Amino acid sequence: MTEAPSLVEFKNAAIGYGKTVVLKDVSLQVRSGDFLGVLGYNGSGKTTLMRTMLGLIPPLKGRFVLRGGGVPPRFGYVPQKEKLDPIYPLTAHAVAAMGTYRSFDFWGRLRGSRQSAHVRAALKECGAHELEGKMYSELSGGQRQRVLIARALAAQPELLILDEPLAGIDITTQHAVLRLLKRLKDERGLTIIMVSHRVQAEKDLFTHIAWVDGGKVEVGVAAEMLSSGRVNEVFKEEL
């Protein structure tokens, strides 16, 4: 059986900001179809690892390649919802439409209606179509999360990266978001990387886990990581 192609690969990389190394000796691979959970304590470097994967900060040293050095995969990025300033007078549709802002040619600017249908489809897929005319600033935490996932899907991603998507939303909505992510993986074959500081409900979704702690990253198959070692020790209450 042939292995799925690698979308993200680190080899002996050092990751950080400026001269500050946050994580060292990072080696991990994310293959097409994987669902990688990036776990660790607050401040351990999870978000730094995610930002490096997204190309927002360069690795300080070592090897970091996207799709084996070929054309980088299309990213769908779901930031922490608190990161986006609610002062902007934007409807949920306008926020989700930003996923289509990859490029504009002259005629593309005039093709609003086609993009609009595409954005509506993404909102519908996330169960947020009834919110499209509402102001984003007036939505609840769970509703904002759905809109942000729709925005990422509107970018037609191959790789979906989510930063703490379950933080600050009620348990019912958490399960709805997890069901959505499972469907996206199973039905669309989307590769997903999710940063989290817990494993409660999401543990069944992860195919792999990266445990970030003490400046290092330990990576393994989810079942093995959850049944033994440091991850098991830290999360045994939740497991």
Added chain:
Amino acid sequence: MTWDKLVEILRPDFLLHHALYGSVVVGLVCPLVGVYFLLRRLVFWGVALPEVSAAGIACAFLLQGFGLNLLAAGGEAQERHLAIAGSVLFTIAAILGLVWLDRRGKGATEGRVGAVYAVAAALSILFVAWNAAGETEMLGLLKGEIVTISDADFRAMLGAFAATAVCFLVFQSEFLLVSYDRDMAVTLGRRVLLWDLFLYLLIGLVISLGVMTAGPLVIFGFLVIPPMAALPWSRGMLSFSLLASALGGLSAFAGFYISYAYDLPLGPVAVCAAALVLLLSTAASELLPRGHRA
């Protein structure tokens, strides 16, 4: 009769038509910049940058007073071109400096902007004091007197304002994306730094030309007040920009009319007219829940 005054200022042969059109155009275009100041929470830039622009004008005149004639044309045209050059250079240098310091992420942004304002205000006064020969003309320019501008220069100024307004509307999606979510913009492959620089260049041009046209007080007022009045009624960037621009144009026209009819100074009256619009907008938005607005 005040009605007669209104008819008079609308006549094509109105003596102060440059001042009227210039005020209204400033009122229409400045809010297009101001919406980004408000949304990026850079409102204090709106205070500091017009003052920097004024310092640039004063510096250009000072250099000319010292015999450094940098431009070929002579007379008033040269003075005006020199003032525009000084204003644009100072403003864009200040923007780039503030952006560079912000990106380093050290210290407080408000503190830096406050320091820039204080230094720019002090330099404006010093530059004028060192150049007693051209003091009257400089004070006129710093206050934004455009009555004596030539037709060619006036048309060039209107063209520059129109071009920047078109850029703000055409590239609105890019400016929104890099302002709202820079990380998302990077993941979509957009050149965030270039779009930011383009936005700052347009901001610098509007402020520089605006200060030449209407003075720093009016520019600060129109950068901030119309967008604040428009925000509660907006449901998207396009409606926000257009509504802010329309309220700015309306306030500027009303300000000019009141100023002319009652022989009051134009700049302060225009700013007070914009403030009245803000007051009405705030009161109405408090009375009318968002769900019942257009």
